[in-house]
Amino acid sequence: SKGCKLVGCGSAVPNLQISNDDLAKMVDTSDEWISTRTGIRNRRVLTGNESLTGLAAEAALKALEMAQVDPDDVDLILLCTSTPEDLFGGAPQIQKALGCKGNPLAFDITAACSGFVLGLVSASCYIRGGGFKNVLVIGADSLSRYVDWTDRGTCILFGDAAGAVLVQACDSEEDGLFGFDLHSDGDGNRHLNAGIKENERNHESGTNGSVLAFPPNRSSFSCIKMNGTEVFRFAVSVVPQTIEASLAKAGLNSSDIDWLLLHQANKRIIDGVATRLEVPKDRVISNLENYGNTSAASIPLALDEAVRSGKVKQGQTIATAGFGAGLTWGSAILRW
Numbered sequence: 601s602k603g604c605k606l607v608g609c610g611s612a613v614p615n616l617q618i619s620n621d622d623l624a625k626m627v628d629t630s631d632e633w634i635s636t637r638t639g640i641r642n643r644r645v646l647t648g649n650e651s652l653t654g655l656a657a658e659a660a661l662k663a664l665e666m667a668q669v670d671p672d673d674v675d676l677i678l679l680c681t682s683t684p685e686d687l688f689g690g691a692p693q694i695q696k697a698l699g700c701k702g703n704p705l706a707f708d709i710t711a712a713c714s715g716f717v718l719g720l721v722s723a724s725c726y727i728r729g730g731g732f733k734n735v736l737v738i739g740a741d742s743l744s745r746y747v748d749w750t751d752r753g754t755c756i757l758f759g760d761a762a763g764a765v766l767v768q769a770c771d772s773e774e775d776g777l778f779g780f781d782l783h784s785d786g787d788g789n790r791h792l793n794a795g796i797k798e799n800e801r802n803h804e805s806g807t808n809g810s811v812l813a814f815p816p817n818r819s820s821f822s823c824i825k826m827n828g829t830e831v832f833r834f835a836v837s838v839v840p841q842t843i844e845a846s847l848a849k850a851g852l853n854s855s856d857i858d859w860l861l862l863h864q865a866n867k868r869i870i871d872g873v874a875t876r877l878e879v880p881k882d883r884v885i886s887n888l889e890n891y892g893n894t895s896a897a898s899i900p901l902a903l904d905e906a907v908r909s910g911k912v913k914q915g916q917t918i919a920t921a922g923f924g925a926g927l928t929w930g931s932a933i934l935r936w
């Protein structure tokens with residue numbers, strides 16, 4: 601068996617909903633500005649005793665239920681996240697929460713909003729080259745924990761969520777992932793980052809400038825910093841290119857795809873890419889209005905809603921693409 605197919609999906613979101621009007625009480629903005637510039641109206645934020653691990657496990661369990669696969673039969677868990685609840689990685693805690701008795705390999709993939717596409721492609725490589733059979737790919741992020749809630753340029757954009765798919769080994773005739781294209785550009789990091797805090801690095805001022813300080817201070821990360829215009833420009837230029845590249849590898853044209861499912865960052869980015877690829881609006885999946893940009897969770901969350909509502913049907917072809925911090929971007933052509 602050298603094929604892999606998507607056999608289940610699931611998602612979970614926190615309870616607290618924050619509307620644009622709620623944000624307008626905190627920063628100088630308005631529902632009108634946010635909805636016309638981004639298409640976002642609401643987002644969910646983790647609070648109280650909720651955890652990202654809990655959301656991720658809930659999404660994964662729903663995917664396993666849909667696939668009718670027992671947690672004990674999972675042999676690999678890929679947690680795509682940039683906001684793990686443990687610096688050493690969050691995936692093993694999901695293995696524990698699911699009670700997987702097979703001790704599946706579990707580790708994190710960190711690539712911000714591209715994380716889920718990288719996870720899907722990684723799952724296919726582990727299946728095709730490594731003999732793995734049931735791979736959980738989970739996209740889960742809580743960017744609300746790293747947003748500067750006084751910065752109106754970024755705090756309006758993000759929300760928290762988790763989404764998951766189960767990717768399973770199958771015969772090559774049934775293969776459901778048939779073309780991908782992935783990229784990074786570290787130089788573009790300056791346009792979108794949440795770096796380690798400068799003032800807590802292992803230095804202190806001496807008479808000759810900066811000298812090594814020991815013992816070092818405990819590190820922490822700064823808030824999300826973004827040049828929105830540059831990120832917007834980057835997205836509308838690279839996303840159509842990467843989808844064209846994946847389609848070419850799959851031997852398809854954009855007219856062959858049933859659904860375009862992009863990372864949900866901004867309605868104007870999604871519309872711009874659809875126009876460039878000549879994909880009609882009624883073939884574009886979007887739920888950005890309700891959840892904002894949920895980073896690695898956005899694609900599996902939107903997929904799960906589209907599958908459960910009956911929009912996406914078995915056998916249909918989906919072009920998906922992630923793009924964001926790193927910078928990273930990439931696409932994959934899937935059959936549901």
Ligand code: ACO
Nearest residue numbers: 629633637712713752753756828829831832865866924925
């Ligand atoms: N409310 C009201 N006014 C605002 C707000 C706000 N929330 N935010 C910015 N403004 C103001 C600015 O201060 C500026 O005012 P000025 O002209 O007086 O200076 C004006 O609105 C225009 O600002 P721009 O930044 O040029 O607005 P733009 O039309 O580019 O929209 C936006 C900003 C929505 C952030 C857009 O650039 C965008 O969506 N970029 C992509 C961002 C993105 O998707 N990032 C996530 C990538 S994925 C990941 O990995 C995290």
